[in-house]
Structures are given as C-alpha cells and as structure tokens.
Amino acid sequence: MKMLFASDSFKGSLSSEQTIGLLTKAAKEVFIDCETVGVPVADGGEGTVDAVVQAENGELISCMVQGPLMNEVEARYGIFGGDEAIIEMSAASGLTLVPERRRNPMNTTTFGTGQLILDALNRGYRKLTIAIGGSATNDGGMGCIRALGVRFLDKDGCELKGYGRDLIKVRDIDISGIDPRIKDCNIVVMCDVNNPLCGKDGATWTFGAQKGATPEIQEQLEKGMCNYRDVIKKCFDIDCDTIKGAGAAGGLGAALSVFLKGKMKPGIDTVLDLISFDDRLKGVDLVITGEGRTDWQSCFGKVMQGVGIRAKTKGIPVFGLCGSLGKNALDICDYGIASLMTTVNSPMAIEDAMGNAEGLYYEGAIRMFRFIKAGIEIGKKV
Template sequence: MKLLFASDSFKGTLSSDQTIELLTKAAHEVFGDCETSGVPVADGGEGTTEAVVKARNGEMVNVDVHGPLMETEHGFYGRLSDTEAILEMAAASGLPMVPEEKRNPLNTTTYGTGELLKAALDAGYKEIAIAIGGSATNDGGMGFASALGIKFFDKDGNVLEGKGSDLIKVEHIDISGLDPKAKDAHFTVMCDVTNPLCGPDGATYTFGKQKGGTPEILDELEKGMQNYRDVIKKEFGIDVDTIQGSGAAGGLGAALKVFLDAEMKSGIETVLDLIDFEGRLEGVDVVVTGEGRTDWQSCFGKVMQGIGDRSKKHGVPVAALCGSLGRDYDKIYAHGISSIMTTVDGPMPLKDALDNAEDLYYKGAVRMFRFLKAGMEMKK
C-alpha cells in the first residue's frame, strides 16, 4: 500500500505540512506497515512560496522591502535552483499587512512586490514564478513597475509614486529605465481570475471593496484605472481590457503582461508543475488531499481540483479530508475526487472546531483510512 498526501492548508489552523504529519500517523495506525509520502501544496495565494520551497528542498531568502503603505517590511522569496525562483506578492503587498482602519486602495502600492522581483533578478534568477493572490492594492501595478525602473509622469512632468490615487494623474510612461535583467528572464504568473482591468467586472469594482474601498473611493479609482488603460493603449498599442487576468491583484496583472510579457497560468497548475506532482504519483495506490471548506469554488483553480485532475489522468483514486462542506461541494467529484469526509464529528460551534482542529483532523483521518481498509477487504 503506497499513499501520497497532498493537502491544502486549513486557513488559521493547520498547515499543509501538519496535515502530512497527521495523515502519516493515522495511516500507520490503521494499515500498519504502509509506504507514505507527502508534499506541501498551495494554489498561488499566501503560503505558496513556502510550500514550493519545501517540496523542492529549496531555500527561503529574506529581503527588506516596502509594504503596501511604504512601511519597512521583512519580505522573502524562494530559491528553487540556480536559475529558478518563486515569490508571492502577499509577502510584500498583502492585505493582512494593512490594519483594517488604514485600508484604502487609494493609498496602497505594489512597490514592495517589485522590490522582491528586483532582488531575485539581481541574484541572477531567470525563471521566476510570481503568485499574485491576496493583494491590498489597486494601483494597476504602477508601484511594482516603478521599483523595476519604469517611470510614470503626470501632465507637469513629475514622477508619480505609483499608488492608487496616482492612476488618474498618469500622462506618460517611460519604460527605458526598466531593469535590463528583466528582459532576459521569463516570468510565470500564478493567476486564477480572468477579470479585465476596467469595467463592472474589473479590478476596482470586483476586488476593491474588500481592500477598504467605499463606493466613492471605488468610483475615483475606476476613473483612474480607465485613464491608465487609455495611456497604455496610446503609448504601447495594447488594450489591456482584452487580456484575461489584467485586473488580477488590483491591476498588477496588466503591468506584468504589458511591461514584462509575463505568462499567465493557473496557480495550482503552476505549483503542481514546480513540485513535479505527476512524477510523485509513480506506484501510488491512493492520494489524499483536502482543504478547510469544500464548495462550488473548489472546482476553479483550487488545490483539490488540481490534485484530482492530475491524479485522474494517471488512474490514481483520490480521497479528500476537509473541514466542512458547502454549496455544490459534490461538483468536485467530476475532478477525480472519489470520496470526501469531514473532520468534524458532530454539531459544534465554529470556535470549537477551530480550537480542536488538530485532534479532529487526526480522528477524521483514522475514520477515512478505516473506510479505505474496509473497501480493500471487501475486494478480497
């Protein structure tokens, strides 16, 4: 019996690594002498760098950067090989870095994410993966591009800082100062949204509210984003609203495409490629995956969908252990997931479930493996 464990983290309670430890313990309790292995996974949001670095036996590299409000922060990126690196904007421009009372996308910037990328380029990496989930920003990627040497000017020739409130002021973009090392590198962007830059489904109106935008602020930002779009079209002949994902991360997607010609890919698909997940399926009898809550959204670029689809392609069944189930959770069955079991073992307040997450997960794993063992005995 050979088992492979590849579960997402349970936000706020269990890390991906912890699920591997608990599943391993439970599997040996039920099956005795079985072969187990585990690989941490993430879908392109917060925690992606750490998961991939651990899976690849890489190294975390610390970098001092500027946060969303230009405060000093301790960021990081991951070294995967002599030529490959990975970074996530959540480490420099993430929403949790801004106190709730200070959240206003007019004032935040992606400058620190640009600093992370520059640090990786300066270290000589030429294949760089960038996870752009969880941003606090709506600056169209102006701050990010500014950190790489691109300049944005207002009508009076002044260089703009590159925050949300500057979008409406952009008159001219000078890319001549772009770090030359960026021209020799290939960038893969982990992005699971297809929103355009502007409009009702664009960066501002879709994601701006959760970043602290009031209706008035959002209207101001949208006007600025439209101006930014128009300047890009005038100077580079590119209509970013026709590019899927240009509205991701408050418009950082647009900057990555226009200024770096980055390749947009699904977050989970990129992670699975980076950790050679399919290579790890060799000889595996069952894969175990899971997440904190499974519902209809799980089928759109999340860990369980990615793990299930890749395993199904190789004829390996997948069992899932999840914290809870929501609306249309059963749609995940179409993506190679054979069975789902929840960690909670009875009605309980959410706080109790979170406070006892480790114990509940372990007991749930034991129940799941007992079911698998019963199925194996029936087959005999």
C-alpha cells in the same frame, strides 16, 4: 500499497506539512505495511511559497521592502532548483499588512513587490514565478514596475510615485530605464481570475470594496484605471481589457503582462508543475487530499480540484479529508475525487474545531483509512 498525501492547509489551524504528518501516523496505524509519501501543496494563495520551498528543498530569503503604505516591512520569497524564485505579492503588498482603519486603495502601492523582484534579480535568479492574490492595492501595478525602473509621468513630465490616486494623473510612460535583466527572465504569473482591467468586471469594481474603497472612491479609481489603460494603449498599442487576468491584484496582472512579458497561468497548475507532481504520482495506489472547507468554490482552481484531475488522468483514486462541507461540496467529485469525509465528529463551533484541529484531523484520518480498508476487503470478495 503506496499512498501520496497532498492536502492544502487548513487556514488558521493546520499547515499542509502538518496534515502529511498526521496522515502518515494514521495510515501506519491502519495499514501497518503501507508506503507513504507526502508533498505540501497550495493553490497560489497564502502559503504557496512555503509549500514550494518545502517540496523542492528550497530556501526562504528575507529582505526589507516598502509595504503597501510605503512603510518598511520584512518580506520573504523562495528560491529553489538553482535558478528559480517564487514570490507572493501579498508578502510585500498584501491586505493583511494594512490596518483595517487605514485600508484605502487610493493610498496603497505595489512598490514592495517590485523590490522583491529586484532582490531576486540581484541574486541571479531569472526564472520567476509571482503569485498575485491577496493584494491591498489598486495602482495598476505602477508601484511594482516603478521599482524596476519604469517612470510614470504626469502632464508636466514629473514622475508619479505609483499609488492608486496617481492613476488619473498618468500622461506618459518612460520604459527606457527598465532593468535590462528583465529581458533575460522567464516570468510566470499565478492568477486564478480572468477579470479585465476596467469596467464592471474589472479590478476596481470587482475587488476594490474588499480593500477598503467606498463607492465614491471606486468611482475615482475606475476613472483613473481607464486613463491608465488608455495611456498604455497609446504608448504600446496594447489593450489591457483584452488580457485575461489584467484586473487581478488591482491591475498588477496588467503591469506584469505588459512591462515584464509575464505569462498568466492558473495557480494550482503552476504549483503542481513546480513540485513535479505528476512524477510523484508514479507507483502510487491512492492519493489523499483535502482543505479546510469544501464547497462549490473548490471546483475553481483550488488544490483538491488540481490534485484530483492530475490523479484521475493516471487512474489513481483520490479521497478528500476536509474540515467541513458546504453548498454543492460533492461537485468536486466530478474532478477525480472518489469521496469526502470531514474531520469534525459532532456539531461544534468553528472556534472549537480550529482549536482542536490536530486531534480531530487524526481521528478523521483513522476513520477514513478504516473505510478504505473495508472497501479493499470487500473488493477481494467480489
């Protein structure tokens, strides 16, 4: 029997790669002669670059960029396949880079994300995948695009720096200085939300509060974002409110689409395509996936859903080994997951579960494989 292990990380406790090692050890104990293979996966959020680099034997590149507050930070992105690069905007412009007391999207910028793109261009990479979750920003992507040569001008023709507070000041956009190498790029934007740029479901009102914006600040940012949208429409005849995902990452989705011609694509599908997941399913009899917590949200672009759907199309059963189960967890079974098991073996505090994650995961894997083995034995008698 051949098994494929493709689990998400358990945030704060186990990496995707660690789950592969533990599943392999447990499988070999229960099924002595089984064949096992594993591939790290992620859904476009934290850990995506690491997962793709590990799966594709790529390399991590480090460079110094300007963070969300224009302070210098060290950020990493991945290169693989000879001509491809994968970037997480959160590495340069993420919320975790801003101390909680200083979180205010009026004062943050995506400039550093643009610097990561620029570094990849300088190294000769033209196939770029950009994951845009976890941002600290609400600048409409101005900072990112400014780093690539576009100028956002105020009423006096002076260039704006591209903070959230600059949205209301934009009167014109000069793209004559955009890096000419952009036109040779194929850019995919990993985005799992469909929010427009403006309005009650837009960037500011949906995501602004979690980035530190008070209702008063949100009101100011929304006015600025509407102004920014209108200037883009005037200059380029593009209505960003009609672009699905334009409001992602504080409007970075709009900027990557309008100025870089990036194509929006769900995160998990992008990752599975990048790591040639369908090819890895050839000859596989069973797939094991999982995540830290499974609930109704797992059915909206998460790892288990993506893995389950791909395996189901090939008639391969999938089992989920998860840290815990929440509301409507069994909804995931509609997407190719045969059943779910948890790693916890008794009621316990989350701190205890995370502190003993490795041992609990291994024991949970043993229990799961024993159930699977019993099912196989029953099947032989039917």
